[in-house]
Amino acid sequence: MTEPSATYDVVVVGAGLSGIGVARRLSRQRPDLRYVVLEARAATGGTWDLFRYPGVRADSDMVTLGYADRPWREPVMLAPAAEILRYVRDASAAGGVDEHVRLNHRVTAISWSGSDARWSVDVERTDTGQRLQLTSRWVFAAAGYYRYDTGYTPRFDGLDRFGGTVVHPQRWPDDLDVTDRRVVVIGSGATAITLVPALAERAALVTMVQRTPTYVLPVAGEDKLVGRFERVLGPERGYAAARRFKVGTQAALWRFCRRHPRTARRLIRRINVARLPAGFDVDTHFDPPYDPWDQRMCIAADGDFFAAIREGSVQLVTDSVTRFTERGLLLTSGRELDADVVVTATGLVMQPFGGFPIAVDDTPVTLPEHVVYKGFMLDGVPNFGFAIGYTNASWTLKVDLVADHFTRLVGYLRDHGDDACVPVRPAGLRVRPLLELGAGYVRRAQDALPRQGDVDPWRMTMRYRDDVAMLHDAPVLDDSLRLLRARSRAGQDAS
Structure with missing residues (x-):
């Protein structure tokens, strides 16, 4: 049990994919450091323990979503x-x-x-209400980027009049049975694309209502590539080579879409047409008003989303919800949809760094006033790290690089007798939004997020190759990082 007087080298906040990844690095690379992982919930696993809706799975292949040093050995790549x-x-x-x-x-x-x-770290026991205070040289925020206690649901008029069941995927009830019921799913993001075909296996009919279409690509749920590499190069080298190949493929696809958006749109449309029933209105339901990767691409495992449409168990409606009625939904077009269950797959509520307040020498840290350094620290905030993964590739690729760099940085300061370090922003640095992604949950939160600069190491890069050079190959120190000693200790040294 943690004691109120406990002192650590590192406090890791969050025991999900990121927090466990950082802790594994600390244990393996610096077993001399004393660390603790604080998890607000009653279980580890983060997102993968929280979400319980039907069909919930990864939308990245597990070879790159998994940890680099722990091969994924299951045949399914888009794992449940x-x-x-x-x-x-x-x-x-x-x-x-x-x-x-x-x-x-x-x-x-x-x-x-x-x-x-x-750092003084204030902690509340969520099971007993007990309050503790820990001290630590470093704090690493690995609590994800969204609120675990609530999802985003816009205000819907008439919701109290609806006679059926309304549920958000983030709060899926264990006892909800959709067998032979009419289900309407509001939303067209990754959650909806995953949820809809799973619901269609039991429901009488699933209707997905989307204000605007999204890009959806079918991807094979199983992949034999790893086995082929391993047969030629052996298990260890083969797995590493397969992982590099997948990382490169992801990056190439993203670059192609960004450099040649018109061609990418045509190719994606052609793939969609081949998967949909003859005569399907592709231009209405699969022609987004933005370019590929302006928002994250949605993935249909083994094309299950398209298969459900072909089988007639799923229908798409591109329209907006005006209000709820007693029997379902009234749309802007005047169309009414009857429903027994309405699922509001309308997104997340972003919450940077776990949502707890941060203060430096009694001055509150206002996140939008700070700029990220190397994608895992903030200017002017000493000994504080965080994890934000990629929006255009597997989340863990970035987190793994950050965890390694962070561990080496903490170890360097320990070995050289320095107490702290702080990134110092250069004068005249031009700043822009942290995440340049058009998703609704990002747009709603931009004013609460820190900023990024326009030059390295102040850019929040989404390129794995660039991050390898900055976080893995380069030294942990550079001209932007100032080493510090405790003021009390500095005074003793001066005397």
Whole structure:
């Protein structure tokens, strides 16, 4: 049990895919460091334990979503949540992380003291209400980028009049049975594309209502590429080569779409037409008003979304919801949809760094006033790291690079007798939004996020190759990072 007086080298906030990844790096590379992982919920696994809606799975292949040093050995590449959760927990146990995890420990605030060069970390036990305070040299926020306690649902008029069931995917009830019921899913993002075909297996009819279409690509759920590489190069080298190949393929697809959006649109449309019934209105339902990768691409495992449309168990409606009625929904076009169950797959509520307040020497940190450094620190905030993965590739690719660089940086300061480091923003640095993605949940949160600069190391790059050069190949120190000593210690040294 964590004691109120406990002092650590690192406090990791969050025991999901990112937090476990950072902790595994600390255990493996710097076993001399004392760390703890604080998890607000009663279980590890983060997203993969939280979401319980039908069909929930990864939309990235597990070779790149998994940890680089722990090969994914299951045949399914777009793995269901239960298999990902088992993988994360097995990796945690094998990496010696479990003994460092404290469940039901919610971080409520952190405050930096320059005098002591320490963070005070306020913690509340979510199971008992007990309040604790820990101290640590470093804090690493790995709690994801969205609120776990609530999803985003826009205001719908007439919701109280509806006689059926309304549910958000983030709060899926265990006892909800859709067998032979009419289900309407509002939304067209990754969750909806995954959820709709799974619901269609039991429901009488599933209707997906989208204000605007999205790009959807069918991807094979199983992949024999890893096996082929391993047969030629052996298990270890073959797996590493397959992983590099997949990383390169993802990057090439993204670059092609960004450089040649018109061609990409035509190719995606051609793929969609081949998967849809003859005469289907592709231009209405699969022609987004934005270019590929202005928003994250949606993935249909083995083309299941298109198969459900072909079979007639799913219908698409491109329209807006005016209000709920007693029997269902009234759309802007005047069309009425009858429903027994309405699923509001309308997105997430972004919450950077776990949502807890941060203060440096009693001055509150206002995130939009700060700029990211190397994609994992903030200017003017000492000894604080965080994890934000890629929006155009597997999340873990970025987190794994950050975890390695962070661990080496913490170790360097420890080995050289320095207490702290802080990124210092250069004068005249031009800034822009942190995440240049058109998704609704990102747009709604831009004013609450830190910014990025226009030159390295102040850019939030979404290119794996660039991050390898900056986070893996380059030294942990550069001209933008200032080393510090505790003021109390500096005074003693001066005397």
